[in-house]
Amino acid sequence: MLNILASLGAITAIATSPLPLSLQATEAAAPAPQVSEPAGLSEADRQRLLNRASTALAKVKTASGTFEQLSPDYSESTGRFALSRPGKVRFEYDDPSPLLVVSDGTTVGLQDSELETTDRVPLGTTPLALLLDDDIDFATEADVLDVTNRNGRVEITLRDKSGEMDGTLTLVMQESDMSLTGWHTLDSGGNLTQVQLTDVSYGQRLNPRLFVLKDFDEN
Structure with missing residues (x-):
């Protein structure tokens, strides 16, 4: 599925890397912009969509497929992903990108093979x-800034x-x-990253090793 990823010492390199979700440090993050309620969508319709979304997402325990990414600098990249809730995902970029992103449920690692x-x-x-999250509750776990339903x-x-x-996400x-x-992710610096999922399969058994990222000196 889904810039990917607080401070690591090499945060400058991470912040400029094209990733599915933001890895930037949050210490000096500017307040996220407030988004007005979309015109034409009643509170009842808004809540209905949130309930449907929460239920649908909770049913997805595993997923895999391909992704296409448009980074803030308008560069495009592709790759494969694997997801296992709760907390685990792998984004493996196609050549020539040297990047691999893996979440093991506790930390998210960014590896550069070059x-x-x-x-x-x-x-x-x-x-x-x-x-x-294996049971997303929009009412308690997130501030919902905007809900739209078009086309x-x-x-x-x-x-x-x-x-x-x-x-924001x-x-x-x-x-x-x-x-x-x-x-889409929009970081505090106004950098927009867009990810589109394709050829997605659900409910398959995934190898647990997909979500283990070893350092180079461990390989």
Whole structure:
């Protein structure tokens, strides 16, 4: 499925890397912009969509497929992903990108095979924490900034209630069955990353080793 990923020492390199979810530090993050209630969507319709989205996402325990990513600098990249709730995901980028991103349920690691570096941040400081929760409750776990339903596509923009996560996460779902088709992340610096999921399979048994990221000196 789904920039990917507080401070790591090599945060400058991480912050400029094209990732599915933001890895940027949150210490000096500017307040996320307030989003007005979309015109034409009643509170009842808004709540109905949130309930449907929460139910649909909770049913997805495993998923795998391919992704296409548009980074803030408009560069495009592709790759494969594997997801296992709660908390685990793997984004493996196609060549020529040297990047591999893995969440093991506690931390999210970014590995660069060219530089032979591995950097990690707590899962809770990234938008992945919301996406990988096994029972998403929009009422208690996130501030819902916006809900839209246009042309068969539902978009739900969220901000972490704890304030640990940098920026906002927008889930993109198909209105007919509320399947997740992608997401957008907007960090505190105004950098927008868009991810689209394709060829997604659900409910398959996934190898646990997919969600283990070893440092280069351990390989």
